[in-house]
Amino acid sequence: MTTTSPTALITGASAGLGRALATALAERGWTLVLDARGADRLAEVATELARVTTVEAVAGSVADRAHRAELAAAVRFHGPLDLLVHNASELGGSPQPRLEDLDPHTFETVLQTNVVAPAALTRQLIPDLVAAHGTVLAISSDAAVEHYEGWGAYGASKAALDHLVGTFAAEQPALRWYAVDPGDMRTAMHQAAFPGEDISDRPVPESVVPALLRLLDTAPPSGRYRASEYAVREVLA
Numbered sequence: 261m262t263t264t265s266p267t268a269l270i271t272g273a274s275a276g277l278g279r280a281l282a283t284a285l286a287e288r289g290w291t292l293v294l295d296a297r298g299a300d301r302l303a304e305v306a307t308e309l310a311r312v313t314t315v316e317a318v319a320g321s322v323a324d325r326a327h328r329a330e331l332a333a334a335v336r337f338h339g340p341l342d343l344l345v346h347n348a349s350e351l352g353g354s355p356q357p358r359l360e361d362l363d364p365h366t367f368e369t370v371l372q373t374n375v376v377a378p379a380a381l382t383r384q385l386i387p388d389l390v391a392a393h394g395t396v397l398a399i400s401s402d403a404a405v406e407h408y409e410g411w412g413a414y415g416a417s418k419a420a421l422d423h424l425v426g427t428f429a430a431e432q433p434a435l436r437w438y439a440v441d442p443g444d445m446r447t448a449m450h451q452a453a454f455p456g457e458d459i460s461d462r463p464v465p466e467s468v469v470p471a472l473l474r475l476l477d478t479a480p481p482s483g484r485y486r487a488s489e490y491a492v493r494e495v496l497a
């Protein structure tokens with residue numbers, strides 16, 4: 261089936277930033293293919309958004325090769341892919357271990373989820389993105405460029421993700437490729453990174469979405485951006 265509305269695949273769309281971005285794109289009439297591991301919570305989000313647009317929920321882990329094939333098939337059912345959002349991410353423990361205490365299995369899971377999976381999914385979907393002159397948006401982190409105790413595995417994975425985005429951009433210049441640091445957000449992942457801390461001063465993920473939409477709308481050159489650079493400033497009368 262080919263739809264006329266633009267289509268986006270958003271990974272990790274049942275909570276936090278992924279859910280907030282999916283909601284905003286649904287309100288714009290985008291057709292959405294969404295994933296997350298927890299089927300029930302994903303189904304709740306899909307049911308809510310299906311009131312305003314076409315939504316397909318495909319539950320599974322991006323780290324699972326068979327699930328990625330299901331996602332690609334779901335995308336193809338709806339036609340060319342205008343936007344691929346790599347948002348699902350693995351933190352690697354709570355509290356996060358220092359590198360000397362990091363067990364290899366955790367490190368592998370972080371790299372599989374945050375690096376190998378987005379690379380593989382992108383590779384699978386390049387023809388679908390090319391057909392739509394599409395955009396790839398990878399959600400990065402300041403940990404990709406700064407060094408914090410305990411953030412070694414996650415930071416290395418986000419640095420690698422940034423690098424992949426840059427290389428894909430060099431190899432496929434007809435598409436737009438963005439790695440975006442959203443900044444701190446009040447989400448389950450952020451709470452896991454700061455166990456026991458009051459994170460109520462962090463902005464909600466919905467507050468980052470206007471910057472992402474502005475980036476997509478203005479389509480700057482491919483590259484790495486901070487969402488704060490695209491923040492929509494309030495005009496004071």
Ligand SMILES: NC(=O)c1ccc[n+]([C@@H]2O[C@H](COP(=O)([O-])OP(=O)(O)OC[C@H]3O[C@@H](n4cnc5c(N)ncnc54)[C@H](OP(=O)(O)O)[C@@H]3O)[C@@H](O)[C@H]2O)c1
Pocket residue numbers: 271272273274275276277278295296297298299301320321322323346347348349350373399400401402441442443444445446447448449450465
């Ligand atoms: N929050 C921050 O302060 C912050 C700062 C910088 C960057 N980021 C980045 O922003 C992005 C969104 O984070 P968030 O804070 O919004 O996270 P979140 O609220 O914890 O939500 C994560 C979402 O991803 C899904 N998910 C996790 N692992 C998955 C997997 N292997 N396969 C498919 N779905 C998976 C989760 O659902 P299930 O658990 O059911 O799978 C959930 O829907 C991430 O890339 C994160 O690294 C966050």
